[in-house]
Amino acid sequence: MHDVVIVGGGPVGMFLACELGLAGCSVLVLEREPEPHSPWRRFPLGMRGLSAGSVEAFYRRGMLQALLDAAGVAAVPDTDEPALPRSVGHFAGTALDPADVDLAALPHRLPSPAPEGIMTSLDVVETVLAERAAELGVEVRRGVTVTAVTQYDETVVVEGGGREYAAHWLVGCDGGRSTVRKLVGFPFAGTEPQLTGYVALATLADPGRLRPGFNLTPAGMYLTMSEPGHVGVLDFDGGAYDRSQPLTREHLQSVLRRVSGTDVTLRDVHLAATFTDRARQATTYRRGRVLLAGDAAHIHSPLGGQGLNLGIGDAMNLGWKLAATARGYAPDGLLDTYTAERHPVGASVLDWSRAQVAVMRPDPHSRAIRSVVRDLLTTRAGTTYVFERTSGTSLQYDLGDQPLAGRNAPDFRLADGTRLGELLQDGRGVVLDLSAGRRLREATQRSGARIRYVAGPARADLGLGAVLVRPDGIVAWTGDHDPDLGSFDKALTRWF
Structure with missing residues (x-):
């Protein structure tokens, strides 16, 4: 029996498989297609844009260089100064100039080796992930079409290709017409197409x-x-x-x-x-021992290229939580935070897609709105807004009222040159004690949490004395140079 069976061997399923394998889970991926490569996945039909958040996910798991090499993308120059993004993309057909992004409006951003988005293909992404999955011992079986799912108290059984596969958990990453979603009966609510x-x-x-x-x-x-x-x-x-x-x-x-x-x-x-442009979303991402991620959980038009990035974000959020649950060391309620955090993000992307369709309709009312929207978006503030929305820079889960809590962690660089992204590559959380005191070290050791403690000053600390970062790179807590140990202990207990 496996810890987790994943149905769907695309980028989302394989990224999730890598996350689980990194944490020591036994993972089986069932993929319907018998062969991994097809014209629809290769350039040009398989061309996709990876946002800054998605590229950073590869960086934080040690796969950045392999991704850049496979995609033919040059590395980012090593610098301590924030750089303009290479691309902002478009909104409803209005192309935006990256030179108009206002870096001063992005106060929690630090330079990183991860480019601010790249163009690549599904084939490239899946090849990089498949190689990593193989290194981590993930088993992949192709040519398996799932026909039934049965849940029990402690297990879930998947039928496909004349065989049964048992696991403690099942994740459907099998696309917009997800068989897993339909078999398990996830409600799938939304709006009908315009085009x-x-x-x-x-x-x-x-x-x-x-x-x-x-x-x-x-x-x-x-x-x-x-x-x-x-x-x-x-x-x-x-x-x-x-x-x-x-x-x-x-x-x-x-x-x-x-x-x-x-x-x-x-x-x-x-x-x-x-x-x-049909836009639908599962009302919950979990039913019992079955979860959904990627297009299985949400569908929308491809305008803006957000689908793949939304799915990778799902996998990054779910992976460490499901691994901790499967391995038996998750705090109570940890797995429920997956739906709580990712469902609003998915809903926001669906509305972003709907908004673009609304202003592109070929009628007088939409043309009038489009003229106003174009004027607003091509301003400096408008371009920055689109960059924040599509890059993941504006992502913030509801983790409290600290300015950085719930946000994607800046890539803090310690005085010895070590970066936060490098410290996250083993899939553990990180305590960055930038004031190098002993109180946080002792509190971390007392908690028994599976977490890395690192002390030392940073080249740019953004005025912080300490930062607790979850395995997915999200800031769970921040402290000053005399941190509140009570709030730190609460954050540790909640997440680790």
Whole structure:
């Protein structure tokens, strides 16, 4: 019997598997697809943007260099000065300039070796994670389609491929049409689609007829990528066409012509698919011994590229909590904080997606709103706001009224050059005693917590004397140079 069975071997499932394996759990991943690579996962169709928060997650688990090498991305120069992000992305087709990000408005940010977001592909991400999972002893079985899930008091049994797999816990990371979610009966609430989206890799007879980049038109939106023939279209038909009938070259060409207002010709369509902006979310991420993460827990349109990043955030939040629960050393209620913390984040991303669709609709009211929104977002404050929302910089769980509590920890760099991100690579929490007193050391030792204590001054301490950081890199507590041991003990007891 395994500690945890994960259904779904995509980036979210594999990141979670690595988190559990790092903590010493026995993990089995069941993946429906028999082969790990496909054109839909490779560049250009598998192209994805990893936000600053997601890249930092790879950094904090010792996988940053492997990710950068596989993605062909240059390392960040070693500096003690904050740098502008390389990209901010867009909102509803309005591209934003990273030079307009106001660094002074991001007071809890320190330089880090992790880039502020990179472009890569699903194939690259999954390859890096698969190699790490293998090092950690994670077992992966491909070509297994799950058909039944049965929960008992202490175990859960998964049926698939003519076999049964027993574990103490099950996590569904099996995508937007999650079999686990349906079999276990998770309520999945939300809103119906406004559009059918199309993505295709095609040969165009006359590519010059289409303008590059995002193009909002009186009939919808179309997008041409840097890769020749890689096109996307949004048709505001209420989602009527999605998976309702075969996707032919003739239909795709007709939609592209109507939305673009051109007579462009598709000579051949090599790969094509549809999607919608349907936005739904499980009302809870846990039912008994079964949990959900990634698209299994929430679906929305791909506008803004938040889906993969939201899922990696789920895995980073859940991994150490589920590991502590499975290994028997979790404090009471720890696993319940997964839904409590991540559900509001998912709801916020769904609304971010809905907002973009609302201002892109091809009607006079939406066009009027879009004009106002564009003017606001292309200001310095507006660009900074979008960067905070899409990079994860604004993330803050409700962990108290301390300014840094619940936030992603800055990458404190100690006087000897050691960084906080490096201290988190074994998956344990960290006490940073920046004032180098003995009281916190003694309190940590008395608690018996599975946590690393590190003392010494930092090159930039942001005015703090001590910081307690959870294994997922979230600040659980801060203290001054004469810290309150009572509040420190409460934080330790709550999380460790």
